[in-house]
Amino acid sequence: MKITQFHDSIPHSRIKPRYKTSRLYFDYKGETLMDDLQNRRSRPADQLKVLLPEIFKHYNINPKHAKWSQYAGCNCPCSPGFILYGVYGKNYAVTVEKE
Numbered sequence: 001m002k003i004t005q006f007h008d009s010i011p012h013s014r015i016k017p018r019y020k021t022s023r024l025y026f027d028y029k030g031e032t033l034m035d036d037l038q039n040r041r042s043r044p045a046d047q048l049k050v051l052l053p054e055i056f057k058h059y060n061i062n063p064k065h066a067k068w069s070q071y072a073g074c075n076c077p078c079s080p081g082f083i084l085y086g087v088y089g090k091n092y093a094v095t096v097e098k099e
Contacts, residue, residue, distance in 0.1 A: 001047045004029050005095035006058050022063075022087040023072045024055065025079065029097040041070065043080050048096070052082070055094055063087045 007027075026048060028036070045068040052066055064086035073079025084092075 001044070001051065001096050002099055003051055003054060003094055004097045006055075007093040007095070009059065009090040009092050011090050020088060022061075022084040022089065023081050023091045024052075024066070024084055025073070025081040025091065025093045027093060027095040029095050040080060041077055045080075048082075051094070051096065055092070059092055061087050061092075 005027075026043070028039070031039070049066075049068070056062060061084065063084040066082045066084050068080070069083050070077040070080045072081035072083055
């Protein structure tokens with residue numbers, strides 16, 4: 001897997017957003033909306049974890065720990081991603097492409 005695009009970081013919009021732990025989400029180049037809906041529960045977390053050092057360097061962040069969670073975005077499994085412990089106030093998104 002390789003990174004094709006870094007998206008602008010997104011500030012949290014909730015009350016006291018600076019205290020909310022940041023998330024890292026992934027878009028997949030070439031996936032349709034239907035593909036995304038079908039594949040959400042089977043993302044290759046191990047392959048994505050290899051990309052973390054490059055992503056952290058680009059965004060100039062240094063989380064204490066990054067943990068994959070199927071429930072990163074809400075309390076249903078619709079928005080998987082990494083929870084970035086030690087980083088607060090913004091979410092991050094990256095587009096990746098399968099090689």
